[in-house]
Amino acid sequence: MIDPARPVLDIRAVCKTYPGGVEAVRRVSLQVGRGELLALAGESGCGKTTVLKMINRLEDASGGLIFYEGEDIAGRDPVALRREIGWVMQGDGLFPHLTVRENVAIIPRLLGWTADEIGDRVVEMLDLVRLPIIEYADRYPAELSGGQRQRVGFARALAGRPDLLLMDEPFSALDPITRDTLQQEFRSLQAELGFSAVMVTHDMAEALIMADRIAVMADGEIVQHGTPSELLANPASDYVSGLLETPRRQMRAIRELGA
Numbered sequence: 001m002i003d004p005a006r007p008v009l010d011i012r013a014v015c016k017t018y019p020g021g022v023e024a025v026r027r028v029s030l031q032v033g034r035g036e037l038l039a040l041a042g043e044s045g046c047g048k049t050t051v052l053k054m055i056n057r058l059e060d061a062s063g064g065l066i067f068y069e070g071e072d073i074a075g076r077d078p079v080a081l082r083r084e085i086g087w088v089m090q091g092d093g094l095f096p097h098l099t100v101r102e103n104v105a106i107i108p109r110l111l112g113w114t115a116d117e118i119g120d121r122v123v124e125m126l127d128l129v130r131l132p133i134i135e136y137a138d139r140y141p142a143e144l145s146g147g148q149r150q151r152v153g154f155a156r157a158l159a160g161r162p163d164l165l166l167m168d169e170p171f172s173a174l175d176p177i178t179r180d181t182l183q184q185e186f187r188s189l190q191a192e193l194g195f196s197a198v199m200v201t202h203d204m205a206e207a208l209i210m211a212d213r214i215a216v217m218a219d220g221e222i223v224q225h226g227t228p229s230e231l232l233a234n235p236a237s238d239y240v241s242g243l244l245e246t247p248r249r250q251m252r253a254i255r256e257l258g259a
């Protein structure tokens, strides 16, 4: 039973040491509420992607506990778990030999939906990500722009009605205008469908604009955790101030234009 008051995701003191001894993640604890977008930010190599991979058991934690919808994921079948949790990666990750329709249908097919249910869901998802079915359903990924491919990536990840979407730098391969449009559209989609999301990003401006809460990581640990306004008002260290410096500079430059 889904309890709306319970966090969708509850990560408790999770650690990951890779074979060879790299301590990629050290005692990370996080919660993600229903409908919330949590950004994991921080410089390259700080462990963001490893946290994401432990949530759907692409990597198994070396210590700690992860609860998804109240259930310890260590007891879940990893394949079934991955079908339940949506995954959007950098540069879309679509199967090049499958059409848009076939890409979006993958998870519903694996979940055993009927042909009619799958057909209806493909129509619904392409409509939601604003790709008219007549024009786009039978194209291959190579016949789409980068922004359109990323839209299909979202449609595919959401087709199985996941409660949680994991996203690894989903907007980073896009040009700034397409990125801005898709970031806004993503939040509308989230408000409409109500899923929760964890987004890895190295772009602090993106985290500030999109996220409800931001967890900043350094060297495998969370060094600050708060809302975008809390981080801006009270960065906990020089490291966090440093990450905020680029968006701050951009905001100042735009303000000085008097626009």
Ligand SMILES: Nc1ncnc2c1ncn2[C@@H]1O[C@H](COP(=O)(O)OP(=O)(O)OP(=O)(O)O)[C@@H](O)[C@H]1O
Residues within 6 Å of the ligand: 018, 019, 020, 022, 023, 024, 042, 043, 044, 045, 046, 047, 048, 049, 050, 051, 202
């Ligand atoms: N499969 C692996 N085997 C061994 N070490 C790994 C493995 N994957 C990642 N690491 C190491 O773990 C640390 C954290 O990597 P991770 O990919 O989680 O960082 P990240 O913050 O997502 O970085 P980026 O922003 O560059 O993608 C790094 O030192 C990395 O070299």
